[in-house]
Amino acid sequence: MTRSTTPETIAREQQFAARNYAPLPVVLERGHGEWLTDVDGKRYLDLMSAYSAVSHGHAHPRLVRALTEQAQRVAVTSRAYHTAALGPFLEKLTRLTGLERALPANGGAESVETAIKAARRWGYQVKKIPQDRAEIVVARGNFHGRSTTIVSFSTEDSYRDGFGPFTPGFRHFDFGDLASLEAAITPNTAAVLIEPIQGEAGIVVPPDGFLRGVRALCDKHRVLMILDEIQSGLGRTGRWFAFQHEGIKPDGLILGKALGGGLLPVSCFVATAEVMDVFEPGSHGSTFGGNPLAAAVGLEALEVMEDEGLVARSAALGSHLLSRLRQIDSRIIRAVRGRGLWVGVDLDPALAPARAVVERLAAKGVLSKDTHETVIRFAPPLTISRAALDWGIDVFIETLEEFEPAPAHKADVNQADVTALPATPRRKAAMKSQRDTQRPTARPATRAHLMMSAPDHFEVSYKINPWMDPEHWAVSAERLASDAKRGWQALKLTYERLGARVEVQPPVRGLPDMVFTANAGLVLDRKVTLARFLCRERQGEQPHNRAFFEALRARGVVDEVIDTPAGLYFEGAGDAIWDRQRSVLWTGYGQRSSREMQFVLAETYGVPTVALELVDPRFYHLDTCFCVLGRGDVLYYRPAFSERALGLIEDLVGRDRLIEASDEDACHLAVNSVALGDDAVFCHATETLRGQLAERGYRTHVVPLDSFNRSGGAAYCLTLRLDLSTPVGAAKQPIFVEDDAVELRAAA
Numbered sequence: 001m002t003r004s005t006t007p008e009t010i011a012r013e014q015q016f017a018a019r020n021y022a023p024l025p026v027v028l029e030r031g032h033g034e035w036l037t038d039v040d041g042k043r044y045l046d047l048m049s050a051y052s053a054v055s056h057g058h059a060h061p062r063l064v065r066a067l068t069e070q071a072q073r074v075a076v077t078s079r080a081y082h083t084a085a086l087g088p089f090l091e092k093l094t095r096l097t098g099l100e101r102a103l104p105a106n107g108g109a110e111s112v113e114t115a116i117k118a119a120r121r122w123g124y125q126v127k128k129i130p131q132d133r134a135e136i137v138v139a140r141g142n143f144h145g146r147s148t149t150i151v152s153f154s155t156e157d158s159y160r161d162g163f164g165p166f167t168p169g170f171r172h173f174d175f176g177d178l179a180s181l182e183a184a185i186t187p188n189t190a191a192v193l194i195e196p197i198q199g200e201a202g203i204v205v206p207p208d209g210f211l212r213g214v215r216a217l218c219d220k221h222r223v224l225m226i227l228d229e230i231q232s233g234l235g236r237t238g239r240w241f242a243f244q245h246e247g248i249k250p251d252g253l254i255l256g257k258a259l260g261g262g263l264l265p266v267s268c269f270v271a272t273a274e275v276m277d278v279f280e281p282g283s284h285g286s287t288f289g290g291n292p293l294a295a296a297v298g299l300e301a302l303e304v305m306e307d308e309g310l311v312a313r314s315a316a317l318g319s320h321l322l323s324r325l326r327q328i329d330s331r332i333i334r335a336v337r338g339r340g341l342w343v344g345v346d347l348d349p350a351l352a353p354a355r356a357v358v359e360r361l362a363a364k365g366v367l368s369k370d371t372h373e374t375v376i377r378f379a380p381p382l383t384i385s386r387a388a389l390d391w392g393i394d395v396f397i398e399t400l401e402e403f404e405p406a407p408a409h410k411a412d413v414n415q416a417d418v419t420a421l422p423a424t425p426r427r428k429a430a431m432k433s434q435r436d437t438q439r440p441t442a443r444p445a446t447r448a449h450l451m452m453s454a455p456d457h458f459e460v461s462y463k464i465n466p467w468m469d470p471e472h473w474a475v476s477a478e479r480l481a482s483d484a485k486r487g488w489q490a491l492k493l494t495y496e497r498l499g500a501r502v503e504v505q506p507p508v509r510g511l512p513d514m515v516f517t518a519n520a521g522l523v524l525d526r527k528v529t530l531a532r533f534l535c536r537e538r539q540g541e542q543p544h545n546r547a548f549f550e551a552l553r554a555r556g557v558v559d560e561v562i563d564t565p566a567g568l569y570f571e572g573a574g575d576a577i578w579d580r581q582r583s584v585l586w587t588g589y590g591q592r593s594s595r596e597m598q599f600v601l602a603e604t605y606g607v608p609t610v611a612l613e614l615v616d617p618r619f620y621h622l623d624t625c626f627c628v629l630g631r632g633d634v635l636y637y638r639p640a641f642s643e644r645a646l647g648l649i650e651d652l653v654g655r656d657r658l659i660e661a662s663d664e665d666a667c668h669l670a671v672n673s674v675a676l677g678d679d680a681v682f683c684h685a686t687e688t689l690r691g692q693l694a695e696r697g698y699r700t701h702v703v704p705l706d707s708f709n710r711s712g713g714a715a716y717c718l719t720l721r722l723d724l725s726t727p728v729g730a731a732k733q734p735i736f737v738e739d740d741a742v743e744l745r746a747a748a
């Protein structure tokens, strides 16, 4: 067979295909990961991932294996019979979403139709809306698919033109406007159906608190809240589901796209039992819905997402993508919007029509998609490497430069041209100041709230890490104890000078390491996860820590004190470092804390977590070899980590934001430092490290803590931050009620 040339292939497709799409002139033949190859062997970076359907990257080996193995076993049976594959898939989906029942289908629109039918029936059977009067409130600018019913409530003419008569029963409100939503609700409203972020409309992110407000209005008026997370779900926004950013739970959730792992159309309506139980046999169905092939691939898609930490990747790389795009100084860009690895760049069409930019990008090997003439969408596979993402952004910047009006031309435009140019000096200044505010900055000067434990009984009487040398201490115990007191006081004073408030936990004789309060627990969003120590020598600290945190709770400093689940070990903030810039929690395992704590903490705090394996016994807690500084730079010591962990760090932080600690600094426990905004408190710092920090805008404060170094600890170990919080609008309550979380809360 002779291969068609690109124009011939395109012509052939155009001759026989319906004209409902206008594809870019590329003919793709193969895909692997984030890369696609065309029929001529040219490679393209996929920054679109088929509207999120390829979140796992192309041809993910685990997914291809699940597909082929199941296809060889049995692929399609219809729902006239049970199959072994369906139950596990739907169980996983309900556990992840926190909802009770799931109804699988194929394309996304099918599941939107399911949701509409469920809402109407619920309206009649449960809410007792008069027959055929049920209404569903939808947002202006919505996109939920292309069926006749769905386009009936679209507000986009091109989706509707010529397709009437339309299905009645829908009312509109302005997306993001709660007053407009409340005005649209009537006694006959069965449901509000919305996208948490409007994708096709141009990645429109509603104001913080909007979803919480929708939840409250739905509760107030006894209306179902149904979220279409076909595009926003499954990690795209940096959380499993976009609703988690606001700590609410919908009554019904529509998923699709990435659920098929980039291989098959798989969608699902997931809902509470009250909603789903309106369906009885015969009332709804689909021949291919829930077939064993789809179920096997769907289950594997969810498991790959979990195993590969794709949600955390999306949060971390997404914040990098957003910040790089927001730093572009171009007159063409009007706005950059997005969340996670899902970003829309709004362009000034007078300077650069989005389609023209997308075509130019494709010619340079980067695939993206325009929407509404002005917005370019970036939604790469969540598996994308940081290097590839950076390359794609570089190409985008270079492409925009081609569209920028030439400087010489800018200089000699006459007054009439100036008014015609959309980028007036005032607007340009406004755009610049907007971009400036979006540059990474350290936390504004709020008063840090810290916990320390007095060193009165500090000594080295046992050896639980390579630093500890009880024999040495036996000789000079007294001198080193007084040094410890001096160092500890100096550290506390430094914090106070930097504006921090310090709570002091009373020490206990015989528990010398209690001074290392970072290990007492993790406090995030006023919720304490108590440590459970691996080393017997430190287990005696646990009841004292619990008592102190309970006292803090009684004083209103924290809200909840919860235990580490039975059977797991967790050494507190020493192995759980909150990264505000990237909205991820880095956890350490391999020495002291259990690897599974990653999942417990993700669930407890509703945040993505990245687990890093520690391989050097000298660096036995994550805080000894990994420090997130105030502006998001990360100081780390490479030999402490496994290859896989190093890959994750490089990928998610990026080489430009990494500072590699030297052997000398790391062995003086310099990495174990505390960042308070642009101030960083170290026990030691070589000239080189000081220079690197100063270059990046940090003020270094060095407090010698030699006596504590003898125990393997330094500034961070001696300090527990009580006031860390996840971003505004994020969940303040656990969202998912899985078995161990229930136990965990019951135990608390």
Ligand SMILES: Cc1ncc(COP(=O)(O)O)c(C=O)c1O
Pocket (backbone or CB within 6 Å): 051, 107, 108, 109, 110, 112, 143, 144, 145, 146, 195, 199, 200, 228, 229, 230, 231, 232, 256, 257
């Ligand atoms: C939010 C949303 N809902 C529904 C759909 C329709 O999905 P499908 O094209 O698989 O029918 C889409 C597709 O882009 C979507 O983004």
